[in-house]
Amino acid sequence: MNDPVWLMLIKGVLVFVVLVLLVLFTIWYERRVVAIMQVRPGPNRNGPFGLLQSLADGLKLAFKEDTMPRTADKLVFLAAPVIAVACAFTAFSVVPFGPVVNVFGIETELQLTDFEVSVLVILACSALGVYGIVLAGWASGSAYSLLGALRAAAQVISYEIALGLAVLAVFFQSKLMSTGAIVEAQAEGLPLSIGGAEITLPGWYFIVLAPSFVIFVIAMVGETNRAPFDLPEAESELVAGFATEYSSLKYASFFLAEYVNMVTMSALAVTLFLGGWAAPFPDSWWPGANEGFMPLVWFFGKVLAFLFFYVWLRGTLPRLRYDQFMNLGWKVLVPVSLVWLMVLAAMNIGLDTGNELPTRIAFAGGAAIVVMALIFFWPSRKPYEDPAEPDTGLGGFPVPPLDLAVPPNPRSLKQLEPASTSSAPINGSQKEEE
Template identity: 65%
Template sequence: MTILARGNPDKTLALFGHDPWWLMLIKAVVIFVLLVVLTLLTIWFERKAVAWMQVRPGPNRNGPFGLLQSLADGLKLAFKEDLIPKDADKIVFILAPVISAACAITAFSVIPLGGMVNLFGYDTPLQLTDLPVGVLLVLSCSALGVYGIVLGGWASGSTYSLLGSLRAAAQVISYEIAMGLSIVAVFLTSGTLSTSGIVDAQQHGQPMTIGSTSFHIPGWYALLLLPSFIIFCISVVGETNRAPFDLPEAESELVGGFHTEYSSLKFALFFLAEYINMVTVSAMATTLFLGGWQAPFPASWWPAANTGWWPMLWFFAKVIVLLFCFVWLRGTLPRFRYDQFMRLGWKVLVPVNLIWIVALAGFYAGRNAVGLSTKVAVIGGVGLLVLLALLFWPTRKEYKPPAEPDTGLGGYPVPPLSLEVPPSPGVKTLEATREPVAAREGE
């Protein structure tokens, strides 16, 4: 019995490239409007959900249930004074938020929202476009989006902004590796990097019979590739700079991080890019691991569940569930320390992902080998390598206090042990103000 299905990229890619230019333009405009509306609703949803967790009302003034609060905040930002720091590189300072927002919107162009529908007399897929390497387009847009953050922090001429942008660069490098390795497992299983092809590969579960009972094993990769799904979900939280990984904009340390010096519409573009990235990575997780626009299993409960416009309902229902997980993390977990954050990415997620991919590749190689002895040798050898890797997994060393206590002299970054706070050079002490008075009285 074959459990892992493989997609047919030629069949899915053949559906694209036949639409007239005006229909493609309509699709692009609809996607842009959809992302903006989803951003407004996500902000409202986050405020309401966190307020519910903290036992307070949340936004409830503007519009029914406070639904217009996000729109009111956007209008307020548009009418705020637009300030540019004196020491800023003005051209780069203005272009940085545009780069972040443009990359976030572009990444959504290859996300399949549904199957074939009829629009204005044309049979067309509910997807703007697709490529044989559509998944890599999303990864490249995610990588390019950080350039907006880095350039914005550098061009601001502020130390806090620069530190936030450097953190963002290190964060993206660290967690994009883990995210990319998670997608390698999906590619090995589906046989394609086309987003529509990956959804097609998950469309049908595998038939299985036990006794007189026949059923289907769900084909969603969240179940078949569970380690990759878990690592992907953790990685995208770090990739989007969301709590508990919101270190580039840690207000307790960096005032506001990379966007400290931004105001008005330029700050709104950074805000828009962050929430569009949340929607995009949620849609990507849905496409890669949750069956995309397919109805929740068992799909046989309604024969027409995956036809017409119904797939959009299933798709956005899954996206909303994943967006709630973002909000849930924000309202639950405290911010990581920077060393904890880097240790998780480099010493846990990346090694575990590599071991999992080796095991998966060995399983496929053994399954496709000729002869029972060859299959057993390949699968057993890979299993032995994985076992050895787990046995020799590096563990954290137990902390040992220093032999001699630190006196505070040269123990950087430990400050001196004296609790006396030195006076600020800009503030005169009481003794300094008394001396001129005494001198004048002596005269």
């Protein structure tokens, strides 16, 4: 990465512009997709297909009155949205969009910056981004905001562990921590011989590391506070959670940060598990597919597919209860990731042809036995037991008697009354008789 300064500036501005445009698009996309899922048209008035709806919403938000509660901590209240937005945008700087291309006669990668440990930048930024939410909730001086902030802090710390363990499996497999290098490592196929037939599977890590991919996707939704894990801003419980007291541009910045985080997490998932900018088919089908600016299409296609997944989740799943959510994080995702990491390490030693045969068999067989034992002896729920004696209603529930005879419908007993003596019949009484 030895770009001249002007090229770095252009790249930086481009990353910013791409993110803002993607956010505008994603808001429209989300509303339209959810609308289609709910069999209604969705926003379709502003611009073609309603594409300018989010732009109009943004302008409207900017011109709203900016309020600050009297009990607010002024400095922290102002700093919180800035922290959220800055962290969200910074994280995107290490995402690779494409391979080395020629820009104005200079060979450069389609990536703002890359170095030895660049995946950690995204994790660090998402860890810092929580400060924005937590401080916003605390500084607002309102009970709902504080509850939202507490939930956000607990949620992100819990799900960051599962997220980190899932990413760790990628580090294990590729022995790399740089986003660009991980994408290149996935380009190599996975040779496999089944019954003599040589098959080359795609080397994308969502196949090799399928459990990690599943855990990553679940933790990613928890980390970005999106439905069904949107407990910090649960509108049916906490008004708007941490953002209750915010209005105008400050509220818009939280909105922006949330959507940028969604895009960043989708891009990270694509980079780590779905081959990054590589085309979703073998090179032999279309030799030029992975060269020049063409990979941008594959990259953004995959990111949009992930964003669709986010919207799909929101349109389908109800919000989790808080204790269920924490149980999922700590009692399922974290232990499963830990066991999977151990198994992965053992399998890697077992498959490594450099070791002696007994070592390899011992490690691979041990890993297989551990997995089998876990599947068979996983502590599951208590089986359902039938109640010992049926409830009779005495001291228990007011159950109706089992031989209950349904009384006759009072309407069927009602006789047609003769019309009243008044000259004009009243409509209401006629209706009753019908």
